[in-house]
Amino acid sequence: MAGCCVGLSVTSPPVPAPALVVSGLGYDYPDGTTALRGVDLEVAVGERVAVLGPNGAGKTTLMLQLNGLLRPTSGQVSIGGEVLTDDSVRQIRQQVGMVFQDPDDQLFMPTVFDDVAFGPRNAGLADDQVNQRVALALEQVGMAAVADRPPHHLSLGQRRRVAIATVLSMDPQLLVLDEPSSNLDPSSRREVAEVLLALGRTTVMVTHDLPYAALLCPRSVILSQGRIVADQDTTDLLQNADLLARHRLELPFGFDPATLTA
Amino acid sequence: MGDHQAGHDIGERLYVPGATIVHRLPAHLKLLAAVTTILVVVATPPTWLWAFAGYAALAVALVATAKLPLRVVVPRMVVEVPVLVFALLLPILGTGPRIAVGPLTLSQAGLWAGWGIIVKATFGVVTSIVLAATTSTNDMVAGLRRLRVPDQFVQIFAAMVRYVHVVGAEARRMNRARTARGFTAKGPRSWSVLGQSLGTLFIRSYERGERVHLAMLSRGYTGAMPTAPAAPDSRSQLMWAVSFPAVAAVVWLVVASGYR
Numbered sequence: 001m002a003g004c005c006v007g008l009s010v011t012s013p014p015v016p017a018p019a020l021v022v023s024g025l026g027y028d029y030p031d032g033t034t035a036l037r038g039v040d041l042e043v044a045v046g047e048r049v050a051v052l053g054p055n056g057a058g059k060t061t062l063m064l065q066l067n068g069l070l071r072p073t074s075g076q077v078s079i080g081g082e083v084l085t086d087d088s089v090r091q092i093r094q095q096v097g098m099v100f101q102d103p104d105d106q107l108f109m110p111t112v113f114d115d116v117a118f119g120p121r122n123a124g125l126a127d128d129q130v131n132q133r134v135a136l137a138l139e140q141v142g143m144a145a146v147a148d149r150p151p152h153h154l155s156l157g158q159r160r161r162v163a164i165a166t167v168l169s170m171d172p173q174l175l176v177l178d179e180p181s182s183n184l185d186p187s188s189r190r191e192v193a194e195v196l197l198a199l200g201r202t203t204v205m206v207t208h209d210l211p212y213a214a215l216l217c218p219r220s221v222i223l224s225q226g227r228i229v230a231d232q233d234t235t236d237l238l239q240n241a242d243l244l245a246r247h248r249l250e251l252p253f254g255f256d257p258a259t260l261t262a
Numbered sequence: 263m264g265d266h267q268a269g270h271d272i273g274e275r276l277y278v279p280g281a282t283i284v285h286r287l288p289a290h291l292k293l294l295a296a297v298t299t300i301l302v303v304v305a306t307p308p309t310w311l312w313a314f315a316g317y318a319a320l321a322v323a324l325v326a327t328a329k330l331p332l333r334v335v336v337p338r339m340v341v342e343v344p345v346l347v348f349a350l351l352l353p354i355l356g357t358g359p360r361i362a363v364g365p366l367t368l369s370q371a372g373l374w375a376g377w378g379i380i381v382k383a384t385f386g387v388v389t390s391i392v393l394a395a396t397t398s399t400n401d402m403v404a405g406l407r408r409l410r411v412p413d414q415f416v417q418i419f420a421a422m423v424r425y426v427h428v429v430g431a432e433a434r435r436m437n438r439a440r441t442a443r444g445f446t447a448k449g450p451r452s453w454s455v456l457g458q459s460l461g462t463l464f465i466r467s468y469e470r471g472e473r474v475h476l477a478m479l480s481r482g483y484t485g486a487m488p489t490a491p492a493a494p495d496s497r498s499q500l501m502w503a504v505s506f507p508a509v510a511a512v513v514w515l516v517v518a519s520g521y522r
Contacts, residue, residue: 069476090482098480104428105473110400110420114490119481121488130490150400152427170481 017081019045019174019202020066024075027061027226035061037226038075043174048196048203050213050234053223054248059178059206062223066176066204067096080173094123097167101178103159107151112143112162115151119170137169138162141195157188161195168199175203181212210251214238214260222247235260276338276394283502284328285396288495289405291503292397296389298507302514303385308378310521316513317381321388324506328396338391345383352376399423408492417487421474429467436463 020043027036035058043049053059064070065077068089077084079092100106109115116134125133138144141161151159160180167175180196181189193215196203207213213220213234220237222230224247230237237243238257244250251257279285284292299320306313325335356372397405403420407413436459447456475483495503 064476067480069479090484093480093482096480098477100473100477100480102473104425105470106477108421108424108474108478110403110424117490118478118483118488121490122482122484127491150424152424166481 016045017078018042019047019080020204021078022062022065022075023078025062025065025072025077026074027058027065027070028073029061035226036065036072039223039226039228041221041228041231043202043204045173045202046200047219048205048217050217050220051204051206051223052208052210052213052220052237052249054208057223057247058226059223063098063176063178063204063206066174067093067098094119094170095173096176097170097172097174098176099163099167099178099180101182103151103156103163106163106166107159110150111147112138112149112151112154113147115162116147116165116169119166123170133169133171134165137165140168140199141165142191155188157184157191160184160188160192164192164195173202175199175201177203177205177207179207179209180205181207181209208249210238210244210249211255214257222249224248274399277398278330278334278395280329280396282327282329282396284324284392287396287499287502288408288492289397289401290408291495291499292393293402293405293409295503295506296393299510300386300389302507302510304382306382306514306517308374308381310517312520313513313517314381316517317385317510320506320509320513321385324392325388328392330392330395334395335388335391339384339387342383342387346380349376349379349383352379404489404492407487407489413486420487425467425470425474428470429463432466433459433463 020041022039022041025036025039026034028034039058039062041049041051051059051062061070065072066079068077068084079095082088082092084092107115109118113134116137117130120130120133134147135144138147141164143158143161143165146154146158146162151162154162164175164177164180175196177196180192184192189212193212196205196216203217205213205217217234220230220232220234221228222237222243229247230240230243235257238251238260287295303317306317325332352375353368353372354366356369356375358369358371360367360369361373362368400423403416403423406416406419440455440459445452445455
């Protein structure tokens, strides 16, 4: 099983290692553009954290660092106490469930079943185990009925939920979601939120949808120009109008953050 | 119509759902049976008229077994038209002894060659139509994999099947956006616009390819596609698959012995 035994080393630590530690993370794109300038972020097991920021803040770059799709120019990333290196990257990709923004990028197999089975099969699981994982993952997102359908026959909301199932089947220690609410109609939005809340997994959610962050994540950080500039309780953060304005974040018209505390 | 409905790919439009033995036969067996049978037919000299009568009966039996209505099969045979045109030219352009047919004098060798092309092409087309109408694209991908077609080809084919409608929908949206701003494709002046749209579509598809690759890497992709183990072929499935080329081969042998 992926990552079940990380804490059981000889000197077993009294507290489990944080699910995610990003320390001093810097990244320059090959063309010289600096995207991240010393990002520090720690996420404890069971936490749900929103990474907020305007377009171009480096949110996607940070996300791609979390399972080694991009490698830091400086600093490091650890998952469950394991530092991300060339040797550990394959194992870490099994432990970080990354859900991309466009489900058409995430769902590349001919049927929903095959897609959800892709990760477990790559991990070399036996066939009956794969079937179990797929059934459970589809059930958790309420999509068990569509297992045999091709992904493009589903609505966007359904595809987004299947995309979440494709990483749940890998039983990851950490879920990383890129804009999980984008382009969804209000009821699909709510359904995806219900799925994520019911999962109760350690989650890092990249978004600029502030009410969605408030709904799902007790804690939020703001990434702006490649730095973490705020890290606090989401409700408090959303009530700090100056802070939001400084970083080009805005609440939607008619949304009153004071109602969150009521 | 939304992109969702419009997005059905070509393979799905060709597939005619059914539960006949032809539908249920595993794709790799169907492919093998179709290819070997077509090889037998192609290896038949055009002068063996009785053999072609036998092949015609076999093709009719195949369509009937697959329960495909003629209104599905016949319109699809239109793909053969360019071949027919070429075949009809052969008797006129051919050399050697000529015979008079009505007002024309036609090349005898050309007549036989044209006839051979027409009957063989028709058999191949009918067999392919049945194959495509009874096999879903997903099964076809699995069948190619099972036949040990190099994995890169199968992966490219599978990606095409999966993404052809995504790219198609993108192209339709771009087309709509052009039309909405008063563009009509008329004459060479519109070519640069169409060319640029095509270029944009290519770049977008390329970038999507990169994103899909990232999503695959994220879930442990290392170059090979993991697949479910396939069920072994049952004896009766094998018998059905063998029967198609076997009948053709028997026809070939019987007629061949008649010509000795």
